[in-house]
Amino acid sequence: MTAAIQLKNLSFAYPNKRVLDHLNLQIQSGEIFGLVGPNGAGKTTLLNLIQGILSSHNHAITVLDSQPGSTIVKEKVATMFQDDLQINNVKVNEFIKLFAAQATHPKNPETVIKELGLSDIQNQLMNKLSGGQRRKVSFASAIVSNPQLLFLDEPTVGMDAETRQNFWRYIEKLRQQNVTIVITSHYLEEIQKVADRIAILQDGQFRYVGTWQTLQSHHDNGQFNFNTQLERSLFTHLPAVESATQTDANMTLISNDTDLTLKALLPFIDQLHDITITRESLESIFLEMTNKGDH
Numbered sequence: 494m495t496a497a498i499q500l501k502n503l504s505f506a507y508p509n510k511r512v513l514d515h516l517n518l519q520i521q522s523g524e525i526f527g528l529v530g531p532n533g534a535g536k537t538t539l540l541n542l543i544q545g546i547l548s549s550h551n552h553a554i555t556v557l558d559s560q561p562g563s564t565i566v567k568e569k570v571a572t573m574f575q576d577d578l579q580i581n582n583v584k585v586n587e588f589i590k591l592f593a594a595q596a597t598h599p600k601n602p603e604t605v606i607k608e609l610g611l612s613d614i615q616n617q618l619m620n621k622l623s624g625g626q627r628r629k630v631s632f633a634s635a636i637v638s639n640p641q642l643l644f645l646d647e648p649t650v651g652m653d654a655e656t657r658q659n660f661w662r663y664i665e666k667l668r669q670q671n672v673t674i675v676i677t678s679h680y681l682e683e684i685q686k687v688a689d690r691i692a693i694l695q696d697g698q699f700r701y702v703g704t705w706q707t708l709q710s711h712h713d714n715g716q717f718n719f720n721t722q723l724e725r726s727l728f729t730h731l732p733a734v735e736s737a738t739q740t741d742a743n744m745t746l747i748s749n750d751t752d753l754t755l756k757a758l759l760p761f762i763d764q765l766h767d768i769t770i771t772r773e774s775l776e777s778i779f780l781e782m783t784n785k786g787d788h
């Protein structure tokens with residue numbers, strides 16, 4: 494696999510404010526990469542540097558083997574920005590065709606309009622669209638250029654549940670076409686599902702870079718829920734169990750090592766019913782790491 498994006502010791506400051514601090518990273522070609530971090534962590538700044546919208550004045554960034562902002566990169570990279578472009582008196586299909594016309598090897602705009610379910614609104618003026626519809630058109634204008642590398646900054650903000658589902662389905666389709674995708678989002682559940690790897694950025698530094706599964710394996714907290722006629726006292730001293738609460742026949746165990754607790758529960762398994770095990774979500778691990786300064 495080749496690197497689509499490489500950061501080597503990247504630092505960046507706005508006047509009087511240091512935002513990125515010696516970042517190193519490789520994003521592989523064809524990878525879906527999730528960039529998460531609290532408000533103001535530097536995510537948009539990092540994406541703007543990679544895309545050449547901001548200049549870092551050094552050679553810390555390589556994009557598709559070239560410099561950010563170079564013509565070759567511009568031809569192969571597309572972005573769905575956090576803030577939609579405000580354009581009046583242009584119809585949806587005209588808007589998408591404008592982006593296709595600027596690309597070297599565009600997709601067919603009509604096909605993109607159909608695939609993204611925009612047929613019904615294709616003759617509407619851009620300034621008459623709802624927020625969610627504008628997000629869809631914004632996405633269409635990014636992918637119609639047929640990019641090798643796609644940046645999505647908070648892509649699903651304002652989308653309804655069905656649009657969101659279709660959007661992620663389309664991202665899976667782009668994955669099969671080997672498009673490299675970098676996504677920032679505050680909807681961590683979505684990132685958890687779709688990203689091959691994630692980076693957690695905080696105070697200008699990566700707190701974690703790797704797969705979600707590896708991150709989760711270092712955070713073994715979880716909850717067991719089941720129905721049983723057995724006594725609560727049987728469960729309170731099982732390995733890694735922090736608490737056991739009982740309401741009628743329903744028992745809830747909080748464990749700080751779900752694998753260990755699960756093994757200890759096996760001898761009782763015939764007397765435990767409707768068992769559910771809930772591992773910690775990316776969101777709760779993220780909050781733990783970014784709030785407590787855990788490394």
Ligand SMILES: Nc1ncnc2c1ncn2[C@@H]1O[C@H](COP(=O)(O)OP(=O)(O)OP(=O)(O)O)[C@@H](O)[C@H]1O
Pocket residue numbers: 507508510512530531532533534535536537538539
């Ligand atoms: N043009 C600018 N000039 C000076 N400071 C800026 C500028 N743009 C952003 N900042 C500051 O840089 C820091 C990082 O901002 P950035 O927008 O990159 O964060 P972010 O992680 O994308 O945040 P969010 O999740 O809220 O979108 C913030 O403290 C912000 O106030």
